[in-house]
Amino acid sequence: MTSREHRLPGFIELAELGTGAQGEVVLARHESGGGPVAIKYLAPGMLGDTAARNTFRAEAQMLKRVTSPHVARLLDYLESPWAAAIVLEAVAGRPLRKVLDEHRGALTPEAALTTLKGSLLGLAAAHAAGVVHRDYKPANVLVQDDGQSKLIDFGVAVLTGRSGDISGTPAYMAPEQWAGAPATPATDLYAATCVFVECISGEKPFRGTTLDALKADHTNAPPPLDRVPEVLRPLVERGMAKSPADRIWDAHQFVNELETIAVRTYGPDWERRGLLALGAIAATVATAIPLAMLGGALLAPGASATAAGTIGSGAVGYAQGAATADFLGKTGTTATKGFLAKVGGTKGAAGIGAAGVGAVIAAWVLWPSGPGVGGESRGGIHAYFTRPGALTGQPHMPASDTPYMDLLMTVTPARVKPGTNLRLVEQFRARTPAGAKYLPGGRRQCFGEDAKRDDVVNQYGFGWYESDAPSDDSDKAFLAFYRVPPAKPKELPTGPGAVFVQAESKKTDESQPYVAADCAFQSKWTQTFTLRVPGPDVLTPGTYLVSTFAPMQITGKREGVSQEAMGTVNEGSAPVIEVLED
Structure with missing residues (x-):
């Protein structure tokens, strides 16, 4: 350490x-x-x-x-x-190496193709920036629960065409690497094809057990086409050609050829099936740390788990976290009622956080223990969409670019009596993509927040827009209290039966710019609710879940599109308090 x-x-x-x-x-x-x-x-x-x-x-x-x-x-x-x-x-995923080792066998063709496609898209971005990875291998690919993957570890990367020491992992090294020649994009695509062979066959391309044997195989032996389904052999043959000049150099072109073969052979739904199959396998693989520790990453499979906005100097124009919102004042709604994020018709508003997505909560916590008033309870909700293209009208939009909302709620004290001053602090983070067009393969073109085009992300919304709060008090803030039971502490309360108690509310630290690097509005604010705990005629002694809105559920909104089609997901749990006898 x-x-x-x-x-x-x-x-x-x-x-x-x-x-x-x-x-x-x-x-x-x-x-x-x-x-x-x-x-x-x-x-x-x-x-x-x-x-x-x-x-x-x-x-x-x-x-x-x-x-x-x-x-x-x-x-x-x-x-x-x-x-x-x-x-x-921080990415909530497992190394592909561990997934393959524990699966102990070949992946389905769709899952193997999905793995290759995700890696090719990551490599395409690197190559577009003039960077060659040089050490692509299963250990440097993280697979998430939804089957999406991320490329990691550029520790031996070089700029295109530059030489360096002989770096790489022998099982996946291209012939030119063994010869000490400069690395090129074709070098990475050779390694990616080798990993694809391992995914589709359950074995590394070559079985040599010494460096000399592996060097001879990669330099002279033909690709192991007999272990690959016949229809996929052209991909392997080109990807593992001995001469870089005979390989596919452009990762996007490789993706196009892959998709053409995949659709023709396995149908237009091949990628969805591949993601489901790969995600199901990955979900059975234990991680080195509990996924709950990864906060935001856990909340949005396929989305990054990192902060909204940059940390420190922000060397890259990087923002993660928030969904953007159409300002509530324009519709007369409040933070406890009505739709919170909207694109189309009026300009979105969003904020960028300084340190991170509000970590969303897998469990509630009470401390310190004891019989009297005191302690603290935390909870929250994260909402995202596994098929965001259905929500945004962009069929090629990857799950990793999903709109999402994070709300982290902290209640003090967690044990109260009638007359106790209770305080709930809600930290809001959200992201609403806008002005983006997604091309086949998930490549994004950003036309900016004021884009006047019909073919970009537009005309959608997401948030909480059905509220059980008293309808005649639309300008007032309320906290919702769900009695336990029937509500369950580790589940989001979405049923009827909430008791609403009026509260004072104040919003601070609001920030809502459009972040061009993310092609999205980013939202961030803190809202503080305070109230005096009412008597037993309103809240009888017992345990309650607390929320700033009820039902505690966020949904997408696009005309003619169902929540199922969008893949709407809500994860988290509400803060828990105990009302004591006076």
Whole structure:
């Protein structure tokens, strides 16, 4: 474990994700709040090594150049005489290496093709920025529960055409890597095809057990086409051609050829089936840390788990987190009622957070224990869409670009009596894509917040728009209390029976810009609700779930499109309080 003087100040470490001779990676969050991040530290013993520092800094510079939902994104790079750290988004996923090892067999063709497509899109973004990964392998691909994947670890990446040391993993190294020639995009596509062969057949392409044997196989042996379904052999034959000139150089072209074959062979629904199959396998694989610790990442499969906005200097124009909202004042609704996010008709409004997506809550917490008034309870909700294209009118929109909302609620005290002053602080983060057009393969073109085009993201909304709160008090704030039972502490309360208590409400720290790097509005604010706990004629002693709206459910809205078609998902749980006898 790296000593404290070599750590970034202000971060609370949650878990160790990995360690090695060159450093370690930890899961952390900023003490001011927000979602988790992954921090990669250079080992203290290497801080005095100029070459090691340069290599570490070069990795951050490579990541800075790459922006894609299929690549784990850089949030910041920080360096001092005493420390060097790369701050990355935390991804709730499992290494493809572990998925394949525990699955112990071939993936379905659709799942294997889905894996290849996701990797190709990540590599395409890197290549577009002039970066060659050089070490694509299953250990550097994270698979999420929805089957989407992200490419990680650019530690040995170089700019296109530059040579370097012979880097890579022998089982997946292209012939030119063995020869020490400069890396090119074709080098990465060779490795991606090798991994595809392993996914589709359950075995690495070549079975050599020594470096000499593997070098001979990759340099001279033909691709193992006999282990690949006949219809997919042209992809493998071109992807693993011995000469880079005979391979597909353009990752997007590779995706196009892949999709043509996949649709013709497995039908237009092949990718959905592939994502479901891959996600189902990944979900059975244990992770090194509980997924609940990953906060926002857990909440939005396929979406990143990192902060809304940049951390520190924000080396990349990076924003994650929020969905944008059409301002409520334009419709006469309040923060406790009505639709919260809307694109189309009127301009969206959004905010960018300084440190992270409001971490959404898998369980409620009460502390300290004791019989009297006191303690704190937390809860929250995260809403997103597994098929966001149905909501936004963009059929090629990837799940990772989903609109979403995060609400983190903290209630104090958690044990109350009649007359107790109760306070609920709600931190809101949201993202509403706008002005984007998605091309086949999920590639995004951004035309900006004022785009006047019919073919971009438009005319949709999402939020809570059905409220059980008293309809004659639309300008007043309420908190909803659900008695337990029948409400269940670890489930979002969506049924009838809430008791509404009027509260004072104040909104602060509101920020809502359009972030061009995300082609989306970003929203952030804090809303504080205060009330005096009423007597037993309103809230009888017992346990209650508390929410700022009821039912505690967020839905999408687009004319003629059902929630099922959008893949609407709500995750989290409400804060829990106990009303004591007076």
